[in-house]
Amino acid sequence: MITLEQIKEISVASPSKIVMLVMDGLGGLPDPKTGKTELETASTPHLDHLTRSGICGLVDPVGSGITPGSGPGHLALFGYDPFRFTIGRGVLEGLGIGFELTENDIAARGNFCTVDEQGLITDRRAGRITTDKCAELCELLRQIELDGIELFVLPVRDHRFLLVLRGERLAAELKDTDPQRIGVAPNIALATEPQAKHTAHITNTFVEEAEEILAMHDPANMVLLRGFSKLPHIPSMDEIYKLKPAAIACYPMYKGLAKLVGMKVFNADGGIEEELGILTDCYKEHDFFYVHVKEIDSAGEDGDFNRKVKLIEEVDSALPQLLDLKPDVVVVTGDHSTPALLKGHSWHPVPVLLHSQWCRHDKAKQFSESACASGGLGRFPAADIMPLAMANALKLTKFGA
């Protein structure tokens, strides 16, 4: 497979424009009564029209049988090998609540938990305390003073919080303090590499002080930490593809992921129509546009087949506004499948549709899992979408003489 370094050698800047419309959790499974998936059930005249003059296929975001989290799913769409570029749990949690991580930060995902008198964990989630209670306890923990360290403790949801240690010479090579089971004591934070010894000491001091502060706050009388991580070094889309990329998204995690790869982020609050309005406004200034539609995934996660169908139809109805801009390349796909029947992300490959003047169009007549399964693009890794879109935008020169 071609590397980013090799793509960098052959990419060229040009005025042509690429729009990547990501319908989060797009792929589905058929309703046993009708034999049709969410996408196949939805009435999508505009997507179907685009399919007839485009080319389609199925992509594996990570690999055959592998269910992607949002991080790897999106990195693959942006053209980054999700095995080479990984994002730690702590950093992802930070991206998820829109915390501005810096290069001097170590982030960890925290749980408030319950321990008994012997210090053994009896509930890893402290009875799932409310988010309000979580915020109140986070405020208490922010009072902890750590030598030379700026401390951030922020509520996420229910029993979950984000811990960020900011300071010089911190390292993330630490074992989780969360043993991921009950009946045992929390682990101490152990450095797995010598350079993390100092960070381990600071972390253990934080946990000791947290234990003291929380003693009176049963059931949330202790904390568990996992996924210690730093911002990964990811070469920007500008560097690799020579693109001026823009992201239009509502949810913090996706805005954070887009920022990680160097996109300019535009905030949207609402649905696809608002997002396409922003797209129109910033269309002149950029040449790559990532437009993210989150709610389709949420409907899948809720197991709400019909809502997922309706939301796909909403995107379809708004599509003419996007096509009116006449982008040189349009890609429509998802970051993973979220079948309503499974109520969660799944491993099933994701439909992808590519439209450009230069695509070799196939015989598919409808944008659907089954049409994509025999589409002209075949089945391929999602990280290959970007080179394909770049080629169709005539932004890649020859490889080799």
Added chain:
Amino acid sequence: MITLEQIKEISVASPSKIVMLVMDGLGGLPDPKTGKTELETASTPHLDHLTRSGICGLVDPVGSGITPGSGPGHLALFGYDPFRFTIGRGVLEGLGIGFELTENDIAARGNFCTVDEQGLITDRRAGRITTDKCAELCELLRQIELDGIELFVLPVRDHRFLLVLRGERLAAELKDTDPQRIGVAPNIALATEPQAKHTAHITNTFVEEAEEILAMHDPANMVLLRGFSKLPHIPSMDEIYKLKPAAIACYPMYKGLAKLVGMKVFNADGGIEEELGILTDCYKEHDFFYVHVKEIDSAGEDGDFNRKVKLIEEVDSALPQLLDLKPDVVVVTGDHSTPALLKGHSWHPVPVLLHSQWCRHDKAKQFSESACASGGLGRFPAADIMPLAMANALKLTKFGA
């Protein structure tokens, strides 16, 4: 591609059950008169029924254009990259005759051969002596005494034998003594790494004494050795997949391969019906079942198209007994193709059929090479079958957050 280490991180034990039915040498080529392969000629109502509610595709056991031996073919089916995990010729020969290799063993494949008065090889197979004669000569060679070494010399078939040296500090980094051509003398065993010097010395002593003993046994008056090897270190299926795997097979090599990856091996003597009886008996105790049907390959190797058809039909007839157990996931495939027209293993991709509640079924109506070529799974490496089966059994959690 995802590594076994990464799969280990996301695999979970669960009560769901996977049955992998391996029809050895399943794939074929069309009879020029009918245009149908062996599988397409066979009447397979039960496999076809399973196909209609399942999903199918074609797998490459090793790679495009590469004809797999039984070792790589099976390792791929068990989810092990056949390039990363290799099995030496000597070890494979040992597995093939059911010899219980230990960690202290060096195994080599031996040939009885003929040398002339100058010691130059005139026949690398000693006129293909009978297996009885081979057994008689092996018994003579077992009398050789080597300092601190336990020696095993066992007949395989015709002129072929297995040599095993058992002892402390033995190493397999040795060049073959078999030059693989005639008109030259056998090579001496040369260590390619310093730690194998001792083993090289022992091997050369063995060859010298064998030459003396065999001098009177023309045409089998010398031995050639190749494929010096030790048991490879392969992480077990329990370790990687958290499975309790069982193997049901007749032939020693397949039982040996299954044992290598940590399966509990159940012996079968006869056909598919006996094997499925064993499957039923051990069904409660295990959650992964490898059921091996050898004879289909043998018919292909013999060039007997019609017998291969009949044997496929026999498996089809027995299938209801397997399906009555209601496994969560059923995989039907082969370890390679063995077209009767080629009378041997071939590089052609192998049909695969997967059935589970969660597979996104395709439009295939018949289990055949041509239906699989446009099946929903597309064409993919055989080593990806295991992650896919694991996913369908809901035994894999998310990759990345």
